[in-house]
Each structure stands twice: as C-alpha cells, then as structure tokens.
Amino acid sequence: MPKNILIINSLPCDNRPLVNLFEKLKQAGGHLFYLLSIKSGLLNQFQAESWPGKKARLGPNLNIKINALIFLILLPMFFLLYLFRLIYFKRGKKITSVILLNWNEKIIFTLIAKIIKIKTIWLEFPDANFSNMPKLIIWLYKINSKWADIICFTGFTKMRLKKIGIKEHLIKIIPLGIKLNRFERQDTIFNKLARAGRKGFQRKYFTVGAIVDLSHQQKIEPLLQAIKRCLTIIPNIQLIVVGGGDEKKPLSWLAKKMEIDSIVWFVGEQSRAKNWLESFDVFVAASDKPSITDLRILLRAMSAGLPVIGPANNGLEDIILENKNGILIDTSNSEMLAQEIIKLQQNRQLRLRLGKEAKEQIDKNFSISLMAEKFEKLLL
Template identity: 50%
Template sequence: MPKNILIINSSAENNQPLFNLFEELKQRGYLLYLLSASSDLLNYFNEKRWPAEKTYFGPKLNSRFNQMIFFVLLPVLFLLSAAILLYYKKSKKITTAICLNWNEKIIIAPIAKILKIKTIWLERPDLDYKLLRKPLFQFYKLLSKRATLITFTNLAKIQLKNFGFNENNIKTISPGIRLNQWKYQDTIFDKLAQTDKHSRKRKYFAIGTVADLNPENSGQKIKNLLEVIKVCLTIIPDLQLIVVGGGAKRKNLIWLAKKMEIDNLVWFVGEPDSPSQGEHAHLKKWLDNFDIFVVSGEIPGLTAFEICLNAMAAGLPVIGPGGLGFEDMIHNRQNGILVEANNNEMLARQIIALYKNKRLRLELGENARKMAGEHFTIDKMAEEFEKII
C-alpha cells in the first residue's frame, strides 16, 4: 500500500517547525508532494529535491472583503482543485492530503471525500477563528466533519470543542524537536555568550528570550520585559537580558532600553532585520549560557512552542505565560514556572526567586531536559502522525 502524502498550503505563515516532521516522515518511507502558495515551503522542498508545485487557493481570509471574493471564486477553485487532486490521486497514488490553512481546507475537503483521499487539517495554535465571518465559519465547521483535525496543544483542542467542532474528529499531537540539532553561530557577541563551565561564579545572571520583532505586539511584549528587568535590578545587580532575533521593532527597542538607562545590560543579538524564525536554528551557544529562559509573545504559534522545547532540552528553567498552551510542557514548579500573562510584577518575582535559589534553578532545568527528551521528540510526533495517516 503506497504511503504518499500531498501537503497543501496557502499560508505565508512560518512553517519551519514542520520541517523536521516532514523529514522524519520521509525517512519512514513516505513520499511527500507539495502544492503551495508559500515561498518558505516551496524553497524547502526544492532544496530537498522533493516534488513541489506553486498554486493558488484564493485570497488571504483576513478581511470581510477577501472572504467575499473567496466565496465568489469558490466554484472555480473547486473545479481547478478537483482536476489537480484527481491527477495526484491517479498518477502519484496519493492516499492522504494534509491541509495547513483555511483556504485549502475549505476547497479540498469535499473533493477529497469524493476521491476517497484521507484529509488532515493542521489547526495551528495561533489561528484566530474570529477573523472568519459567521457564514464562512459555519461552512468551515460543516466541512471539518470530513477531516481529522490535529491540534498541537490541549488548550487548542478545548477551544475547538467550545467553538462547536466535533470532539471525535480532533486529535492532539504534541510538538516535537530533534534533539542536539542546534548550530553554533560566530558573531561579535561571542565573548558575551562564552562562559567557563567550571568557574565557581559567573559574571552575569543571564536572562534569555527569543522574539520576532516584526509583529505589531512584539514591541510591547519586549517593552514589558525591559520594565521587568528594571525592577529586578534592585535585587540582581549583575543582570543581563539577551534578546535573540530581529525585525522592524528592534531599533525602537534599543532606543527604549537606552532611555530606561539599561542599554548596557540589554543585548539584541542575531541579524537585525531577520525574525526569530530564522535565528532559532543558531541558538545553542546562547541557550547554553542563559541562566533562565523567558517565553515572550502573546499568541504563541508552533515556533514559540518549538523554541520553548529547545530551551527545556538545553536544561534551562523556563518561565512561560499560563493559559496559552504551555501547560502541556511546563508543569508549574516541577520543570519550569508559569506566570499570569502580562503580569510584570509576578514575572519579576519569579525571576528574583530563581536568582536567589540556584538549587531550584538546577532542579527545574534538569526536569525540563528530561521532559523534552522523553515526551517532546520529533520521533514521538511522527509516530502519532503515522497512527492517523
């Protein structure tokens, strides 16, 4: 029986966290084909020399106008996609279609049902279903009955149930990482990152975070963290904050740190104009030299969960926001600490508590390493996918 999968994507969102999964499925004997409107997936498949084609699934469904246009184009998109899917069914022996974004899920689901192709919808944790107007959302829910919906956190599954999706169609698969995959980076900040592992006392107490400084809310999240650092300085004089990643908000944040008179304690590292998605592949040197890791960001996507797991795998105590899905991997005060989102005072208290209690830091870090290595590997993620495929 062929194990051929067609991956379909119309989203320009970062899909890098899925790359390791695709490689693992390939190693397990699956043949992967791609239809995509997104350059990141097309480039990735082309680099791997896997079959990939560019296609169109209508406008991005982020506005009422675009959704109206999508409905107008839907009959044509159905016909074109039916012809394409029939071709892949007959010539490539496709047995499963994995859809990543709203457009292709709506278009492909009824066609795949007719052609007897198993359909899997990946429901990213950062999808905002409130963007869909009521008629389109109801249509989306109706079509979801023809697919298996995969969420990556238990919170996302609960949210889908609350929206009225059929619980029997929803499967939660935890994100996974490939251990020991990080690359080293050599930059002008090498001396900052270097630490003598055998020294009795480090010069700085280093707090690390990874941030994509392009989204509108990213500046506010790092601004909050700068305010937390200012508070912590009264107790932790040797404190440093290292923000890995770049983007449009970076210059403003550097200026803000200078205005707050903490610019000598805050480092923005990585390429200035590149977001964290491209930087986190080079994290090892930084993760190995942080004392604690703080999750930044308000609505976490797969990238945020992957970075959190990498920090845990590096043996770091992680402080993350509660109520956003991190509860699956961070068990409060067992392998990390959960704080109320946007509560600067609570975050500052926990940073100070970890600074004062080195034994607790080491215990949380070791437990985090075990948790990541035992429960959140790419092997386990692929095994769960195989059960569905």
C-alpha cells in the first residue's frame, strides 16, 4: 500500500543517492515524498523531480559549542512550532513516516513523531560527526534514538553508533545501492584528447583515476607521491583527478613542485562520471572520511569493472573484499600505494579478475532495486 513520507533535512551535502532511492520507491510502491529542508541542495533536487518541498528553520550546525547552546535555548520553541506542523502533515497530507537526516531534526522531531504516532526513521551517513559533538547533544541524541529505526549504510557506521551508546537492536544496515549501468569501454575522453594532439598527452598510457570532492580533506598528496614513485617502473603512467573544490589549485601547484604536472590532470568537477571511469585503468578511493557520495562513486567504479584501491579500516570493508574484488591498504602510505599500483599495472590478469569480481559484487548486492526492497519493508 502506498505511503506518504516526510523527509526532513539540515545537511548541506549532495543527496543524489537518496533521491535515486526515493525515485525507486515511488516507481515500485507508488509512495509520495514531501520535504522540509534548511539547505537548498536537496530542495533543488526535489523541485527538479516536481516533488513538493519547502524550506524550514532547524537551527544552526551543532558541532560548534555556541551553536549547540543557541539550539538548546530555542529547542522548546522548535518543539511547539513543529508539533503543530507535523500534526498538519499527518492530517492534511496523510503522512505515515518521517525520515530524519541530521542531528537537529532528530532531536526536534523524534519525540513529536512518537506522540502523534508517526513512524520515525533515522538515516546515519558514513561521514557523520560523532567525536566533535557536545556531550549534551550526544545525550539528547541517545535519548531520542530509542523511538526511531536507525539505518546506516556500512558496518563501520554501526560500530561507531554502538561506541557512543546506541543500542544494537535499534540499528539496521541497508547497503547503499546504485542504478546498474552497462559500461562499455569504447571511445574515451582521453582518446579524444590524444587525437586533438594536446601537448604532453600520451596515447599509450596507464591511467590511475580518482573522483573526489576537493573541498574536504582527502588523501591526494600521498597519491601524488605514489604516482611519482611509480614513474621509474611505469614511465607512461598518468593520474586523473576529477572533482572541484578549494584544494584544486594548491594540489596543482604541488604537482608542479614535484615535477609531475605533465602527467597529473586536475580536470575539475564533471557531470558525467561514467565517461571518466571508462578512461581509467585503476580507481583509487582517495577520501579520508568517505561520504555517501564517495560510496556511490566507488560502487560505480566497481560496477564499471575497474580494479579499486581503497583505505583500510575506514568503512569500505563491506564493499571491497580484500584481494577478492579490490585492495585495501593504508592509502596515506605512498610507498605501499605505489607498490599496489605497480602490481596492478604489471599483472593484467589480476586487474581483470579484481574488476570482474567487483562488478559481480555490485550487481548482486548493491543495486538500487535491492536497497529499495529493503527500505520498503521499513515503511510497512
């Protein structure tokens, strides 16, 4: 039976993976989604789908102590304001479930939803900030957690939730899913660059690729050092870094200082990741703290049949099975990273085997259809 679901969000991050999930749930079950959001990103995505969404005031970012104090002072006002608003959504829009994405809305809405008998679902993202939160905010979070179904995307996030005192029986893992596309290695972007005769470009190349948000802390510097180490063994190696952000210029300068700027390409933010994945021979997951977007990109790289290298002990163990469908190492160790890149370049059969196993893993366990099917059961 179709459900009407309210999403409440104060996160600034890209939520395309969630929009894909909501699209699939709408197609499969006829569910309707409504949105209250403090940030324009998810709101714009809802408007692009012609789904109803409105802006809402949910308070400041809580990982700063003064902001947390202001939020706590305003909390009674938020509670009264949104009590009446949630009653309106229940009666006027027939809302049966509410999905809460960030700390603010989880503290404001969970008790209200319990009082008026609306099912509450929390989504916990892989890069959620638990360590820097004020103790009182953590305490309120834990108190409210007993009235919610808590969904996380990796076992690593579940472990972190248990560490701050969340009861294990409240936490359920639903792996992130992607739309399964059939990648064909035909005419790539870099083949076109080669034909155009771009100076410094080599037609015969071994391409290491990374797709990252350069606005955040990433492990790009060790990757640059690893590429330089590889040059003596792989003279035709090159590195492609897709992604925009404040760190792009400093990293470009660093590559020049290291005298590898002729083989390192910072191509900025790109809308069609598929085209770039088709140009890579190896994919490196360079995120220091993988976000939901980083997980999605990793899944797409593996779905494309690429051998992948990712950071160990960082939440990717549910996806990358060591030496079966990928490689997990300390990616901050440039020597170790270089050794793995060289091993993959020199062993084509290993690359093919890891890529094949990676694709099979994603097709079997990480489709958007499977994710929606598991999520559907929560809404019943």
